[in-house]
Amino acid sequence: MKAIRVHENGGPDVLRYEDVTEPQPRNGEALVRLAAAGINYIDVYRRTGMYPVPLPFIPGTEGAGTVTALGDGVTGFSVGDRVAYEGPLGAYAQVQAVPAAKLVKIPDGVATDVAAAVMLQGMTAHYLATSTYPLAPGMTCLVHAAAGGTGGLLVQIAKKRGARVIGAVGTQAKAEIARSAGADETIEYTTQNVVAEVKRLTDGRGVDVVYDSVGKTTFDESLDCLRPRGYMVLFGASSGAVPPFDPQILNRKGSLYLTRPTLGNYTATRQEMVGRATDLFAWIKAGELEVRIAHEYALKDAAEAHRALESRRLAGKILLVP
Numbered sequence: 001m002k003a004i005r006v007h008e009n010g011g012p013d014v015l016r017y018e019d020v021t022e023p024q025p026r027n028g029e030a031l032v033r034l035a036a037a038g039i040n041y042i043d044v045y046r047r048t049g050m051y052p053v054p055l056p057f058i059p060g061t062e063g064a065g066t067v068t069a070l071g072d073g074v075t076g077f078s079v080g081d082r083v084a085y086e087g088p089l090g091a092y093a094q095v096q097a098v099p100a101a102k103l104v105k106i107p108d109g110v111a112t113d114v115a116a117a118v119m120l121q122g123m124t125a126h127y128l129a130t131s132t133y134p135l136a137p138g139m140t141c142l143v144h145a146a147a148g149g150t151g152g153l154l155v156q157i158a159k160k161r162g163a164r165v166i167g168a169v170g171t172q173a174k175a176e177i178a179r180s181a182g183a184d185e186t187i188e189y190t191t192q193n194v195v196a197e198v199k200r201l202t203d204g205r206g207v208d209v210v211y212d213s214v215g216k217t218t219f220d221e222s223l224d225c226l227r228p229r230g231y232m233v234l235f236g237a238s239s240g241a242v243p244p245f246d247p248q249i250l251n252r253k254g255s256l257y258l259t260r261p262t263l264g265n266y267t268a269t270r271q272e273m274v275g276r277a278t279d280l281f282a283w284i285k286a287g288e289l290e291v292r293i294a295h296e297y298a299l300k301d302a303a304e305a306h307r308a309l310e311s312r313r314l315a316g317k318i319l320l321v322p
Contacts, residue, residue, distance in 0.1 A: 002322065003093035004302045007056045009049035012303035012310075015059070017090075023097040025071035032083060036116035036296070037091040038062035039318040040149075041213075042240050046089075047306065050241070059302075060091030060320070064106060064116035069310045082106040086119035086263070092302055094322040101270055104277045109285040116279040117291050117317040118153070120263065122280045123273075124235065127266035129161055132259060133209040133231045138161030142198060142210045142225050144236070146183055146217055147174035149317040151270030152292055154211055160288065162172035162191040165186050166201060168194055168218075170312065177315050181290070182286070194218075206254075209233060211229070216240035222283055228254030238312075278303050 001022045004015050017135035017223065025031045043059045045051040064084035067077055083103040090096045106115045129135050135158050145151040146167025158165045159182035167183035171173045175186040175257035186198045194246070198207060206227035212218055213236030223232055234242065250256040294316030297305040301320075310313050 001094040002299060003058050003090075004060075004299065005056045005058055006047055006053075009047065009055075012047075014047060015302045015306065017300040017302070020058070020093070022095050025069050025074075027072045027100070028099055029097045030067045030070040030074055030075060030077055030083070030103060031069040031071075032063065032065045032085075032096050032098050032103075033068050034063045034065040034091065034094060034096060034127050034322050036064055036113040037093075037299075037320045037322070038116050039309055040120050040322060041236055041309070042120075043256060044310060045237075052304060058090040058093055059305065060093070060163045061089055062086045062116060063091035063096065063121040064112045064119070065261040066094070070100075071097075076100070077103060079103070079171045082112055082114075082115075084115040084119050086123065086267075092299065092320060094299070102273075104274055107281050107285065110281050113293065113296065113319060113321075114284060114291045115281070117149070117293055118280050118284070118318060119277070121150040121317065122153050122289075122291070123267060124263050125157050126276045126280060127213055127261070127263065128154055128235060129157040129163075131266055132233050132235075132261050135161040135163040135209075139162040140166065140202060141258045142166045142168060142207045142222070142223070143183070144179035144210070144212045144214045146181070146186065147315040148213070148312075149292070149294075150213060150236075152177065152181045152316065153289065155183050156289055158182075160283075166198060166207065174315050177292070189218075195221050195224045201275055202227075206230060211235065213237075214239045215242050223253050223256060226254065226256055228256075230254065230256055232256055232258045233261065234258065258268045294318055296321050
């Protein structure tokens with residue numbers, strides 16, 4: 001079978017399209033023929049070595065497809081089931097052996113590529129808005145990269161929960177996308193002062209919570225956008241890692257809270273994982289959550305897909321199609 005492998009850390013060119021041996025399902029695993037795999041920033045972090053992974057490896061932790069074989073001890077799934085997953089490394093491939101405990105069935109009415117697009121970013125948006133800082137009517141949040149894959153879903157879920165949403169974006173075109181997702185106001189950080197605009201839009205108070213996936217270039221201003229005792233939720237680092245800082249800064253800026261969550265800790269049990277996925281699929285089927293797929297690249301073009309992700313020229317989810 002064909003797969004993408006990384007033999008050394010570096011730029012997109014280290015993503016090699018190669019022949020590899022097709023895996024066989026072991027005890028507790030299902031063999032999944034992939035219809036689509038999601039591209040995410042964590043793939044970039046692993047490719048570059050920011051998140052070390054033993055070499056060589058097949059990237060990708062998010063995919064969807066059809067079960068073609070079952071290992072011993074697998075119950076609840078059958079050959080032919082459409083399934084999706086997030087977590088196990090190796091989705092940049094035509095076939096992957098996946099622990100059955102990580103799979104969820106895709107219901108009728110949800111397309112397979114849409115399911116692949118929502119497992120990481122959708123469940124991330126879900127836990128951010130419902131668990132890390134549970135939004136409710138009367139609250140105001142700032143969402144960075146509000147036209148991106150996770151940002152666009154987070155805007156929609158935040159609005160479902162009754163919050164006022166301010167979206168930070170890079171261009172007028174992305175501002176329109178964020179507003180179409182439900183953002184009440186948008187700020188173009190390339191031409192506007194984000195802190196000044198947030199203070200103007202909140203009558204000087206600041207927002208209750210900032211959801212920041214950008215990291216290094218936005219961290220300081222994100223803190224300045226918060227009300228006293230507000231929550232800084234840093235869940236990504238697309239611009240680079242945030243340097244070490246003095247916790248006294250949180251004191252001086254109003255007894256702020258800072259958390260650095262990750263999806264694995266919010267899908268720690270199968271019940272929690274399935275619950276989040278079930279909510280997302282139900283909202284998609286009901287037309288209450290739009291999953292914006294920006295582009296689908298052939299598996300062999302994984303390097304170009306990574307360049308597109310890192311350039312931020314596309315708004316929405318990027319998929320690989322084996």
